[in-house]
Amino acid sequence: MAVLPVSARAALWALAVSLGACNARAESVALAGMLGSKALLVVNGTAPKTVAAGETHQGVKVISTSGDQAVVEQSGQRQTLRVGEAPVSLGGASGRGSRIVLTESSGGHFMTPGQINGRAVQFMVDTGATGIAMSMQDAERAGINYKNGQAVQMSTANGVTQGFRLKLNSVRVGDVEVFDVDAVVVPMAMPFVLLGNSFLSRFQMKRDNNLMTLDKRY
The missing domain is CATH 2.40.70.10 (Acid Proteases)
Structure with a gap:
């Protein structure tokens, strides 16, 4: 046993x-929701932060948003996040x-x-x-x-x-x-x-x- x-x-x-x-260097990033055209990002399990396109939060930059998804970038690596999906790792x-x-x-x-x-x-x-x-x-x-x-x-x-x-x-x-x-x-x-x-x-x-x-x- x-x-x-x-x-x-x-x-x-x-x-x-x-x-x-x-x-x-890897960052755990999830999209908790959308507030208008702004992304509600959760980075490394910290409190959600509202981030507009072109802005950066904890090294993660929001490139664009559309509907329930956002394109983010860190260290030259881009990823598309969708509301409700599991976190992804960036920057490794x-x-x-x-x-x-x-x-x-x-x-x-x-x-x-x-x-x-x-x-x-x-x-x-x-x-x-x-x-x-x-x-x-x-x-x-x-x-x-x-x-x-x-x-x-x-x-x-x-x-x-x-x-x-x-x-x-x-x-x-x-x-x-x-x-x-x-x-x-x-x-x-x-x-x-x-x-x-x-x-x-x-x-x-x-x-x-x-x-x-x-x-x-x-």
């Missing part, structure tokens, strides 16, 4: 934890990088936007988690057909429930990408995706005060 780590259960009530800054490099540097948040956690199978997610580093852990809702937003994974029984604070084990094609933070990463999908809601040791073990980890440096080993 698989056991959900205590740290994963703790994440369920950690919505109040402030999200720390990091130097990963080739994925061939080898170092990730994260800054500790005021809550003592290391947070970073990233991608799973090319879809934007919000990670929290969890060295106590065996693999990457995410809710079914996050898996669906990332386009993961988790029901094709291996069904497992999981012990939680609320009793025994069913989750799914699977491999993720790719996991990316900034311009660093790794492939074939073990993960588990759990039925309870979670405020973010836990970045566990199936990803972290591929890096040499160094902690220096409020900075965490991950150097890719393989």
Whole structure:
């Protein structure tokens, strides 16, 4: 029987934890709505901001708007956003990088936007988690057909429930990408995706005060 780590259960009530800054260049961007001809952008999970064509918010520039969609640009990369769709990632490099540097948040956690199978997610580093852990809702937003994974029984604070084990094609933070990463999908809601040791073990980890440096080993 698989056991959900205590740290994963703790994440369920950690919505109040402030999200720390990091130097990963990919930006998670979603279109929350339209106010006339202005786009209501959500960047890296922050509060929605009304942005007109030609204006820039947190490095993301709105190129044009039409109906329920907006064309945005960051670092020369353009993407069309539509109201209600899952966030997309902008500004990432080739994925061939080898170092990730994260800054500790005021809550003592290391947070970073990233991608799973090319879809934007919000990670929290969890060295106590065996693999990457995410809710079914996050898996669906990332386009993961988790029901094709291996069904497992999981012990939680609320009793025994069913989750799914699977491999993720790719996991990316900034311009660093790794492939074939073990993960588990759990039925309870979670405020973010836990970045566990199936990803972290591929890096040499160094902690220096409020900075965490991950150097890719393989």
